[in-house]
Amino acid sequence: MRTVRLALIAIGLAAGIAAPAAAAVKDAAANGFTVENERTVAVDAATAWKALTDDVDRWWPKDHTWWGRDSRLSIDARAGGCFCERSEDGRRQAAHMTVSFVDPGKTLRLLGGLGPLQGMGLSGAMEFRLSPAKDGGTRIVLFYRVGGYTPDDLSKFAPVVDKVQGLQLGGLADYLERGRAAAAPRP
Incomplete structure (x- = not known):
């Protein structure tokens, strides 16, 4: 139980700020949970996909890595590829x-446990789903x-993981918005 409390405290401290408005704990039980966050960005799906897969090191929050600013993240966007981190x-x-x-411009599915979930022996399925937004851009x-098995109640992790996932998706959305602003022609 002490492990759960420490992990929840660590995740909670790292979360720091609230998740975006479109966040939800879809379900939570003692043996697992589902969370979903969504953002709409004013770029096309190809641009969003490129940032998601090629630029993860530029948008993933460094305080959600093992080695902070010394971390280098990469996604090898092919079946069997790795979402990996290495120190500088x-x-x-x-x-x-x-x-x-991998369905470029539409879906990237990754399997595994992030952060303390990995160390607890838990597994997960994470998907980034891209689709056209109603008013343009990409959702x-x-x-x-x-x-997975753990003697701890995983439902307690769901709200904290939801906030962290919101930060991670927010990092991608903010990166895309900054890039759009940087690419905009000046008057």
Whole structure:
């Protein structure tokens, strides 16, 4: 139980700020949970996909990595590819998740447990789903379902993981908006 309290405290402290308005704990039980966050960005799906897969190190919050500013993140967007992290010197490494499904511009599915969930032996399916937004741009949904055996009640993790996922998706959305502003022609 102490492990759960420490993990919840660590995740909660790291979350720091509230998730975006379009966040939801879809379900939560002692053996797992599902969270979903969504954001709409004013870029096309191809631009959003490129940022998601090629620029993860530029938008994923560094305070949600093992080695902070010394971390380098990458996603090898092919079946069997790795969402990996390494320290700047390359000596410390982490395989966060394995890519299991790729439909460029539409869906990226990753399998594994992030952060303390990995150390607890839990697994999950995370999907980034991209689709056209009603008023233009791209709707990005970040879906994460986690489960597995642990003597702890996983439903307690759901709200905290939901906030962290909101921060991560917010990092991507903010990166895309900054890029759009930087690419805009000046008057």
